[in-house]
Amino acid sequence: MSAETPARPRREGPRLAWLRGLIPLALLLAGWQLLSTDPLRFPPPSRWFESLQLLMTQDVLLPALGHSLVTFVLGLGIAIVVGVSLGLVIGSLPRVDRAFSPLFDFLRGLPVPVLVPVTILLLGVGLGSSVFIVAFAIVWPILLNTALARRTVSSVRMDSARMLKFGPIATLTKIVIPSVFPAAMVGVRIAASLGVITTLVVEMISGGRGAGFLLMERQARFDSPGMWGVLLIIGVFGFLLNLALAQIERRVLRNHPGSASAA
Amino acid sequence: MTTVTPEATAYAVDAVGVTLPSAAGKLEILKDISFTVGEGEIVGIVGRSGTGKTTLLRVLSGLLPATAGTLTAGQKPVAGVPDGVVTVFQDYGQALLPWRTVGRNVELGLEAAGVPRDERRDRADEALRMVHLDGKRNDYPWRLSGGMQQRVQIARALALEPRILLMDEPFGALDALTKASLQDELLQVQQRTGATILFITHDIDEAIYLSDRVFVISGSPGQLTFEIAPGLARPRNQLVTRAEPAFLAAREELTKALG
């Protein structure tokens, strides 16, 4: 039988297993290095690092990465603030929730790239419009997850709050927020992954500065080792971010069994 | 042990043992199991939870290889699922394919055997008739009661005309009344087809009612510690047979053997 039989548990250290899965990637890079046949389109990885080093000394690489990071962090921060607060409001007013959900469905389904030209037309190119687009695009998982969690806060808990004579602020901070926290956390994780992609897309389409723009620019200048190098950095960043978020989520959710998640 | 003439042996089990890897190293689940079962016999296997009865059935069905001893089914050594042996499981909900109708579920084994479509339909209909579900061929399993679903699984096995039918607590998930009617249905089926039946059950009364012989597996590792042939008259009857002195005596002995 090809499927594993349940009576055979595997005892592997989790750290080792993780690394083992990277073998295909390592093989790909090694093979690429050795067999490079098309130096214009597929330069060997060693040359990527040369180009990246050059970009670094030209003081191009780090500012670009920094710009992207700032855009991403600001966009995510705004999305968290708006998403959680709006989510709490909407979650506590079911009729408002229902009334706004078709509009929200439409807005959150808007593909991110099409937001860029319209926003630039209205707000111009710059950090402001980039941050706005990122925040607008990624607020939805946080908002919807928070709203859903708020909607499903058990009435027993709310009754306990009333019984203990909590005022509205105490109810909010001691009961509501801790209850919605796990679902909101899941939403933040989804939003963060989305945020990396969105930041990239915005920079690629709108020009300006940042890693996305740098990627396009390297390709336009036929600096393909530089392009692949920047791509590698972006890939590694996304991968590490995902891992970090997964760890945070696991640790945070350990004390919150059975948390709900939407979107 | 009752002797059976070699040509009519369904199973010959000799010093079979099973050891499996586990979290704490190797675990011996079954040890030194030996018995023979004649064709057409009904054998019930009882024992406390965790004594390895299901493991024994999986070995007999070819799903799990024995790690010690030898095992033949119909004179041939068992390696993989033997010819003419079909197993029926306790969890009918998981064992039936929910996206197929009753009829197509019953035909599944026949499809695998490459039986042509018309013959498949006839054999499936015949099997459903044997378990009194002829009108249900186009229903989906989730529409049926638990008892009916189990009958569908049995029909699926019967459609293959097995020489040996293995059953793992077939009626364990059913209520008492359904259980009783299915027990009688099983006896009728066995009479018509002459199949050999080995089944696991927690219910001592059920074991005595249905079987020619009852085996007790106990201990850790599980061993065949006790065997009894109650010698009850056939055809069985739920009320009469269960009141026979031989029945009560067998129940007493088995209860003692189970400890």
Added chain:
Amino acid sequence: MSSARAARLLHAANPSGILVIVAALALWQIAVATRLLDLRYLPAPSEIAVEAGALIASGKLFVDLGHTLGTTLAAGAIGAGIGIALGIVFGLFQTFRLYTASSIDFFRTIPVTALVPVAMLIWGPSNMSEIVVAAYAATWPILINTAGGVRSIPTRLYDVAAVLRLNRPALLMKVVVPAAAQQILVGLRLGIVTALVLAIVAEMLINPRGLGWGVISAQNALVPERLWAYTLTIGLLAYLLNMFLVFLVRIALPGSARQMADAR
């Protein structure tokens, strides 16, 4: 129609939801018409509608729509072929999983949009670049969901397949694929929606065709009504495509599989 049934239908149509959208459009129209919102590049909905009408009448909108939608569906089909096959392998074989999981995670988290310039480098400004990128993007959700569906098959079904003596192809076609079907379909929906986004990005950046290119050329020509018209068309396309796919998934599964899925 009984009044109770009428009330239920009315409720399902979500009148307050429609009201909110209509109100938002009306507010927009009024704000621009009364010069309350007087941004140079913010036209009123009525002006956008006029421009959209012109695009439809000239047929251009449909040509562009056809290109984008066609590319999306083709990319979805390619992604399905690769994603389902690989997903089944990934789901069934633990050894394969152990030796590839982290690599797949790495490739999966590379933002696909970052590969658009790569495609440009390799295939130039062509339909090929667009389809490759969109298909690549579609493959991942399909692969992940297929693997997930396969892994969640009840182990009992493998026992059943063994005792009924199904050979390997029969096991796959008669048990594994139908059991994983619902989650495979979810993956397909996500894959197609993702393919749409990437097709648009490609059209905006490297392949001058389709709705994405319509947005960019309107931007370059400084015709804001057209820009908004194309933007809203894309939004509508995304919304309707998603709804349609949800509907297809719902009717594609026979009632029994839905039941099994609900039970799970």
